[in-house]
Amino acid sequence: MEPGGFLQPHLPSPPQSSHGSPALRGPILPETRSYPLKRGSGKESAVIDHVDGKLLEISRRYEKRFNSESEHKSASDAKSRGYENFGEAAKDLESITDVVWVTGTPILQTSYLLSIALAVLTYLPSFPFHPRPTFRILNKLDLAFSSLLQGSNVQTGQRLAGFEGLFGARGIDTTKRVRMRGIVEKTRVAVVEVASKGSSITDNGNIQQSSTDEDMVLEDETGDDNEYQDIAGEDRSNWEMEVARVYERTIVLLGESLEPSAANTLE
Numbered sequence: 001m002e003p004g005g006f007l008q009p010h011l012p013s014p015p016q017s018s019h020g021s022p023a024l025r026g027p028i029l030p031e032t033r034s035y036p037l038k039r040g041s042g043k044e045s046a047v048i049d050h051v052d053g054k055l056l057e058i059s060r061r062y063e064k065r066f067n068s069e070s071e072h073k074s075a076s077d078a079k080s081r082g083y084e085n086f087g088e089a090a091k092d093l094e095s096i097t098d099v100v101w102v103t104g105t106p107i108l109q110t111s112y113l114l115s116i117a118l119a120v121l122t123y124l125p126s127f128p129f130h131p132r133p134t135f136r137i138l139n140k141l142d143l144a145f146s147s148l149l150q151g152s153n154v155q156t157g158q159r160l161a162g163f164e165g166l167f168g169a170r171g172i173d174t175t176k177r178v179r180m181r182g183i184v185e186k187t188r189v190a191v192v193e194v195a196s197k198g199s200s201i202t203d204n205g206n207i208q209q210s211s212t213d214e215d216m217v218l219e220d221e222t223g224d225d226n227e228y229q230d231i232a233g234e235d236r237s238n239w240e241m242e243v244a245r246v247y248e249r250t251i252v253l254l255g256e257s258l259e260p261s262a263a264n265t266l267e
Contacts, residue, residue, distance in 0.1 A: 028155060029143050033104035036162040047103055051112055055119070062089060062123055089123050090133035097140055104161035110148055110176055114183065117141050121187045129194045135242045138187070145180060146249035148172060154249060181254045184247040191246050195239070219229045 037044040057079060064082030083089045093116050100112040135191060147154050148171060151163035172180075 002183050006227075016170070027200060029140065029147065029153060030098050030102050032102055032161055034161055036105040037103055037108070044105070044108075047099070047108065051096060051100060051108075052070065054099075055112075055115060058089065058092050058096070058119065058181075062119075062126070064070055065126060076181060083123075086127035086130045087133035089127075090120070090130070090137040094137050094140060097137070097144065106160070106162040106172070107146065109144070110172055113141060113148075117145075117180075117183045117187065121183055121190055124187075124190050124194050126209075129197060130257075131195075131239045131242070134191065134194075135239070135246075138191070138246050142249050144246045145184075145247070146253050149177075149250065149253040169213060180250070184250050184254065188246045195211060195243055209257055 037047065061079070061081065061083050066084065067082035097113065097116055100109055100116070103109060120141070124134065143154055147160060152159050
């Protein structure tokens with residue numbers, strides 16, 4: 001470990017046994033529709049409009065990050081102010097991830113989840129490292145991508161809507177799988193680099209000596225208070241183990257269907 005840092009800048013390989021980290025209780029995917037949205041239907045259009053609007057709102061808040069004017073905004077103006085830390089962005093991205101997942105529509109799930117994963121990759125280096133929300137959103141995306149790649153929920157084994165007659169990764173075309181692998185591998189590197197920087201938000205939500213209640217807000221608003229253990233005082237190696245597990249399920253499944261050289265493409 002480097003002075004003032006979090007991790008040395010190297011990328012560990014995913015461990016063989018990785019579920020049930022002592023530092024993080026993994027999120028679960030919400031239950032999906034029993035059948036996909038009909039192509040071109042009013043419901044599909046409503047979902048697309050909603051998700052596009054939310055992603056645009058998130059993007060605008062990211063562009064206004066650390067904007068000093070936001071200090072004068074009231075609670076009712078929260079949606080218009082810039083993000084102050086990655087946890088705020090991760091909470092919004094996780095919320096829209098759930099909406100996309102519930103659609104049970106592979107074409108929407110794959111396209112939007114790739115956009116969300118790219119946003120995570122883009123936003124991470126712009127903020128101090130914030131372990132809990134970082135690993136939470138990455139864990140959920142890993143569950144979603146790996147489920148789509150095999151055509152069934154990796155947590156429950158239940159066949160996904162829209163994958164009847166499909167077998168695993170064949171339900172996602174090669175172009176999207178190549179893009180997915182590019183994002184996944186770049187994110188694994190980005191997490192190591194961000195975590196190794198001197199400035200980071202600790203497990204209790206502190207940046208050095210500055211405190212914030214964001215972690216509690218994240219858990220309260222997502223309704224998953226019990227998903228994380230209170231790890232105050234625990235060895236920070238717990239988070240180091242989480243770094244090694246970033247997108248581990250997805251990268252294994254992608255490795256079974258793509259040549260290593262294909263991962264160099266990122267649309």
